[in-house]
Amino acid sequence: MQTNFNIAQLANPDIEHAEKILRSCVHCGFCLATCPTYQIKGDERDSPRGRIYIIKDVLENNKKPDKTAVRHIDRCLSCLSCMTTCPSGVDYMHLVDHARYRIEESSFRIWHDRLLRKLLSYVLVRPQLMRLALHLGKYPIHIFSLMPGKFGAIGRLGKIKIPNQSKFSKPQTFLPKGKRIARVALLAGCVQQVVGPQINESAVRLLTKMGCEVTVIDGFGCCGALPQHMGKREEASSLARRNLIALSIEEKKNGNFDSFIVTTSGCGTTLKDYEKVLASEPDLNRDSRRFASLVADISEFIHKYDTTIPEPISKNIRVAYHPACSLQHGQKVVEAPKELLKKAGYKVLNIPDSHICCGSAGTYNLLQPEIATELQIQKAVNINSIKPDIVATGNLGCILQINQSVEVPVLHIVELLDWASGGPKPEILN
Numbered sequence: 449m450q451t452n453f454n455i456a457q458l459a460n461p462d463i464e465h466a467e468k469i470l471r472s473c474v475h476c477g478f479c480l481a482t483c484p485t486y487q488i489k490g491d492e493r494d495s496p497r498g499r500i501y502i503i504k505d506v507l508e509n510n511k512k513p514d515k516t517a518v519r520h521i522d523r524c525l526s527c528l529s530c531m532t533t534c535p536s537g538v539d540y541m542h543l544v545d546h547a548r549y550r551i552e553e554s555s556f557r558i559w560h561d562r563l564l565r566k567l568l569s570y571v572l573v574r575p576q577l578m579r580l581a582l583h584l585g586k587y588p589i590h591i592f593s594l595m596p597g598k599f600g601a602i603g604r605l606g607k608i609k610i611p612n613q614s615k616f617s618k619p620q621t622f623l624p625k626g627k628r629i630a631r632v633a634l635l636a637g638c639v640q641q642v643v644g645p646q647i648n649e650s651a652v653r654l655l656t657k658m659g660c661e662v663t664v665i666d667g668f669g670c671c672g673a674l675p676q677h678m679g680k681r682e683e684a685s686s687l688a689r690r691n692l693i694a695l696s697i698e699e700k701k702n703g704n705f706d707s708f709i710v711t712t713s714g715c716g717t718t719l720k721d722y723e724k725v726l727a728s729e730p731d732l733n734r735d736s737r738r739f740a741s742l743v744a745d746i747s748e749f750i751h752k753y754d755t756t757i758p759e760p761i762s763k764n765i766r767v768a769y770h771p772a773c774s775l776q777h778g779q780k781v782v783e784a785p786k787e788l789l790k791k792a793g794y795k796v797l798n799i800p801d802s803h804i805c806c807g808s809a810g811t812y813n814l815l816q817p818e819i820a821t822e823l824q825i826q827k828a829v830n831i832n833s834i835k836p837d838i839v840a841t842g843n844l845g846c847i848l849q850i851n852q853s854v855e856v857p858v859l860h861i862v863e864l865l866d867w868a869s870g871g872p873k874p875e876i877l878n
């Protein structure tokens with residue numbers, strides 16, 4: 449794609465980066481076929497190529513994004529399906545980041561949208577505050593669930609069951625069972641430790657059984673993905689900076705990690721991208737690069753070591769595997785989760801159109817509930833068509849989203865792997 453930036457514009461590192469990405473697009477349009485929002489809306493401006501043109505126009509002409517530009521950029525799920533399809537390797541993920549930063553800086557949004565985004569980015573990254581808000585707001589929030597749009601979507605949060613706080617998410621070290629094969633860190637997560645603490649409990653049991661020493665690092669909090677996806681660059685980079693400091697303190701005290709394990713693939717994609725998240729902090733370049741190289745999705749890590757599930761139990765259970773977009777498109781981890789489930793004795797089923805997002809996408813289901821609900825319904829139809837006993841995935845957001853529309857239990861794959869290798873039966877299956 450031809451671009452027309454002048455020398456002064458290209459002196460800005462953001463523009464220089466965006467220009468390189470824009471030039472790699474050959475506007476072939478292959479990406480349209482796999483873009484969920486284009487499939488739903490049928491409007492070129494809701495496709496990757498259409499958004500690329502919008503972003504080019506905003507950046508090249510140094511415009512404040514107008515109402516139309518904001519609407520179509522906001523509708524992007526950041527599912528990255530377009531990146532898997534694109535034959536030219538267009539780095540859409542970072543291009544749309546630039547557009548979101550520009551929208552956020554331009555303060556274009558109306559006050560209640562700004563307020564909602566502020567509230568979400570403040571509360572969701574603070575597990576204790578989120579727990580309190582969900583408890584206190586349970587009944588008033590529940591009333592909103594009957595309303596349409598964003599209020600209804602936020603109201604439905606009141607229906608989420610909040611388990612008791614788990615001691616597994618607290619900073620500590622779990623010793624390996626038997627000979628130590630690796631020292632790993634485990635991300636406790638923010639939303640996950642409040643609404644899905646059993647996931648990290650399963651992860652710790654699996655990893656220690658494999659021979660890993662597992663540490664939940666003191667001071668390592670939210671990865672920054674939620675503010676990053678809302679265009680809040682400063683917030684995301686300050687969370688990333690704080691995390692690298694916490695990592696460095698722990699490593700100085702107790703030695704380097706061999707890997708940093710993540711059980712929420714949405715977070716994993718951002719953690720693997722810390723070099724870009726921290727692009728404005730050159731003093732952290734080396735640390736962020738090294739950290740990103742340590743990050744592994746739990747399925748990737750277990751698959752690599754290939755030591756778990758000593759005696760798989762043949763359960764003859766039909767498991768529909770839902771590949772989270774962040775895992776299949778963002779991190780290109782495709783086969784490992786399915787192979788692990790098969791090895792553990794489950795009958796793994798592929799969901800039709802599994803490359804299409806379920807509509808969760810971080811806070812997307814709260815901010816764009818109409819499109820998110822359409823995608824959720826489509827996903828449920830596809831899941832029901834293969835008649836599984838269980839749905840398994842690697843991302844909490846997908847679990848919560850799919851759970852609202854299918855009758856069968858939806859679990860994280862580590863819960864199933866843990867069960868198959870001698871751990872407790874997941875409570876939801878009792």
Ligand code: SF4
Nearest residue numbers: 473474476477479534
């Ligand atoms: S598939 Fe890639 S090169 Fe083709 S229009 Fe889409 S982003 Fe551009």
Ligand code: SF4
Nearest residue numbers: 483524525527528530
């Ligand atoms: S990230 Fe997903 S929703 Fe956004 S343009 Fe790409 S395919 Fe479409």
